[in-house]
Amino acid sequence: MKEYEKNEEEIKRLRERIAAFEKSESEHKKIEEALKESEQRFRVIFDYANDGMLLTDIKSKKIYTANKTICQMLGYSLEELKKIDVNDMHPSHSNIAEARNIPVKRKDGTVFYADIKCSIPVILGGRTCVICIFRDITTQKKIDELKDEFIGTVSHELRSPLSIIKEGISLVLDEIPGKINEKQSKILKTAKSNVDRLARIINDLLDISKIESGGLKIKKxxxxxxxxxxxxxxxxxxxxxxxxxxxxxxxxxxxxxxxxxxxxxxxxxxxxxxxxxxxxxxxxxxxxxxxxxxxxxxxxxxxxxxxxxxxxxxxxxxxxxxxxxxxxxxxxxxxxxxxxxxxxxxxxxxxxxxxxxxxxxxxxxxxxxx
Amino acid sequence: MGKRKVLVVDDEIEFLELLRLRLEANNYDVVTALDGDDAVAKVKKEKPDAVLLDILMPGMDGLEVLRRIRQEDNKLPVFMLTAFSSKERVKLANEFNASGFILKTSDLQKEIANITRALEKHQANDI
Structure with missing residues (x-):
């Protein structure tokens, strides 16, 4: 082969390699961009979720990362959070899969109640972590308390006049203030049986509302x-x-x-x-x-x-x-x-x-x- | 046996007056009080044979009145009146040795007959 032909061959190979390199670099860039986009998408969802989220190292009990919502809930910055031990926040943190109504301590020492759900352990950067999601149930608890109080008050307020109506009718029926005739007695008996019915409806409504709100606790x-x-x-x-x-x-x-x-x-x-x-x-x-x-x-x-x-x-x-x-x-x-x-x-x-x-x-x- | 004296305590004056009619028809002397302070004072002054005591009253409630009565007298029959019963209230009243519970929406003639029997038994035990 002539010398210039050899060079031509070499140049061709080099061109091919450069083209391959350029192709792989652009693919790399594409992957990098996709990764960045995915990270951004995850970040936005993570930070703007209504629930607080923590990624915790199971062994060291240290927080690996956290979203903005949990920082706001707890009153810590992300950097401060990374330094504290999760057990200071709530003792059973890393041992639960799902728990309701758990007291959680804020930075200022005050406590709020949350429903907590934790993922199965995942390996991240060589560390075994769990993702825990915190739902602040303060408002829900307040609504439940108000509902219970409302039901209690209403049922008392309904029953008090009912007891007066019933006893009034009963006194006349029992002829304590004086004799009544048969027709009067029949009318009053109808009235009385309907007062009883109303009392039963109030009792049943109270029971069903307690069952539905989860307020009825069984004592076995x-x-x-x-x-x-x-x-x-x-x-x-x-x-x-x-x-x-x-x-x-x-x-x-x-x-x-x-x-x-x-x-x-x-x-x-x-x-x-x-x-x-x-x-x-x-x-x-x-x-x-x-x-x-x-x-x-x-x-x-x-x-x-x-x-x-x-x-x-x-x-x-x-x-x-x-x-x-x-x-x-x-x-x-x-x-x-x-x-x-x-x-x-x-x-x-x-x-x-x-x-x-x-x-x-x-x-x-x-x-x-x- | 002469008439028994009963003190009825309730902030609902209308219920109080109806219960007075029922008790008088059952041969009781009736004294009434509209609040807890008056009730505590009348237990001392009137020396009733029994007390019918509403639980839910503004100011000093029935459970507190019962507690104060029990500080002085552990034997006086005190029956709690209630518009609705709750396990917590029954438990509290039992801690202070309440003699019984009367649901305001129940048949009060039957309840009073029960109270009369309980009082007869109570007096027989005292003799």
């Missing part, structure tokens, strides 16, 4: 469900006799100890038996309890009017009253079964219903014994 105690069932059923004996219904009781002979809130479960059984009697004109009401190892199964069934297939899914919703017969018997509030479901859910149990129109209804609930 060990008790024998069989004797409780007997006690509740015996309080309905008169009502069952008044409607000339038969009462069937299918209970195991031995006691069964369950850990439940006694008042709440009494309310559940009462609501179910009350419903069964109210919607049954002939036949029987039956209560039964079955021991299912770690669970207990209780049911209340009747031979009443039943519920149509269409209405079954709506049964546990508020203010649903199916098959109410105009002018007959004591009216319900339409809240009884919502309360039943709320209480059983709180106990970690399940409630279900089987029903056939014109044949009867069976409501069953299952509760864990512990």
């Amino acid at each position: 105690e060990a008790l024998d469900i069989i004797s409780m069932m007997k006690q509740v059923v015996s309080s309905f004996k008169l009502a069952i006799k008044d409607k000339r219904l038969a009462l069937k009781v299918d209970l195991p002979e031995k006691e069964i100890i369950v850990h439940v809130d006694p008042d709440m479960i009494t309310q559940v059984i009462s609501n179910l038996v009350d419903n069964a009697i109210r919607f049954t004109e002939k036949g029987h009401v039956e209560v039964s309890v079955k021991d299912r190892e770690a669970l207990i199964e209780c049911s209340v069934s009747d031979t009443g009017i039943g519920i149509s297939r269409d209405n079954l899914p709506k049964l546990f919703s508020k203010f649903q009253q199916f098959g109410r017969i105009a002018g007959l018997g004591r009216r319900g509030t339409g809240l009884g079964l919502s309360i039943v479901k709320g209480i059983i859910d709180l106990h970690g149990g399940k409630v279900g219903v089987e029903s056939e129109l014109g044949k009867g209804t069976k409501v069953t609930f299952i509760l864990p014994k512990k």
